[in-house]
Amino acid sequence: MLFKLFHKKKVSHKQNPVICYRCNGMMLNSIYPLQQPIERFSSSLNPVNLPNKIVIEPNIYQVRDILFELNDIGLYRFYALNEINEQRLILSGNDVTSIVKVLAHIWDYGSQDINLDKRQIQQVILHRKIILPCSSLAFLCLDLLQMIHIKARVIAVLTMEEWNQLDDGHTLIEIFDPIEGWFIYDPSFKCIFRAKNQKLSLLQLIDIISNHQQYEIEFLTIKNTNVFRNASYDFSFWVEHRSNNEYELRKWYQRIFQIPLIYFSNMFYFTGDQRILDRAKQYMTYSGNYYNYIVFDDFMTLFYSK
Known part of the structure; x- marks a missing residue:
């Protein structure tokens, strides 16, 4: 816990030290400053100030008057209490x-920043975690992956069960791995899915879940700690229950992974039998004309052909 001391007289104090650490998966590792003064570095090393953008290149960076060598893949955080x-x-x-x-360290699942526009998110994300609901997280993840030329797309799933207008579906992302092909990543719960040690695509996971087959959930980083609320209700308990109880998360995935949708050209495309088509039409009456049904073969050709 942090305490602020109040004095009648103003007390001078030294600047708080700049601390750096690197986030990667489940690990948080301290990064220690370089000891040499900046003037001792050759011009080829070219230490620079942190750019005003989220993705940077490996280099030696100056934060305040301290140098840090950032070489490895990771999210690097810098803080000086009450200053940086x-x-x-x-x-x-x-x-x-x-x-x-x-990337999973950049955000948490919640609603705190739901009213920020894209430009505001780009600024906020330089200074703290961004906290967004599932659809916004999926599109943010897509933006960051496309920034480094990784092929990805937003996907969604809907339930065939009775709707409650609260947790009838979910928005995720599908990423292309040059070796394994398309696989699902859930930015909200920071996990991917495997069966027989192979990462699963949208259609593969729906098939496995519908047939009650075994699959693994691989959590990629530290789990959610933030809140999710709207004007009338706080969903924090709902999120916590699924984030920290894999059985409950699997039950929810069982409910929602039934109708597959893939976002393409400002439209969600979906496929399935007549039951799915009829069910999706009901959903479209609530959600507008952003959905397009195509037969299974056309769906596969459009989204999974090489």
Whole structure:
């Protein structure tokens, strides 16, 4: 807990030290400053101030008057209490799963920042975690992946069960791995899905869940701690129950992973049998004309052909 001491007289104090640490998967590692003064570095090393953008290149960076060498993939956070909060991403390398493990530290599932526009998010994300609901998180994740030229797309799922207008579906992302192909990443709960050690695509996971087959949930980083509320209700308990209880999360996935949708050209495309078509039409009456049904073969050709 932090305490602020109040004095009748103003007391001078030294600046608080700049602390840096690196986030990657489940690990948080301290990054220690370089000891040499900046004038001792050759011009080829070219230490620079932190750029005003979230994704940066490996380099030696100056924060206040302190130098840090940032080389490895990770989310780097800098703080000096009551003075500095900065964070930047280094997303080097071709291992898509490793990159996603880093990105998962940028956000939490919640509603605190739901009213921020894209420009505001780009500024806030330089200084703290961004806290957004599932659809906003999926599109933010897509933006960051496309920034480093990783092929990805927003996807969604809907339930065929009775609707309650609260948790009838979910928005996620599907990422292309050059080795394994398309796989699902859930930014909200910071996990991917595997069966027989292979990452699963949207259609693969729906098939496995519908047939009650075994699959693994691989959590990529520290779980959610933030709140989710609207004007009338606080959903924090709902999020916490699923974030920290895999059985409950699986029950929810069982409910919602029934109708597949893929976002393309400002439209969600979906496929399935007549029951799915009829059910989706009911949903569209609530959600507008952003949905387009196509037969299964056309769906596969459009989204999964090489």
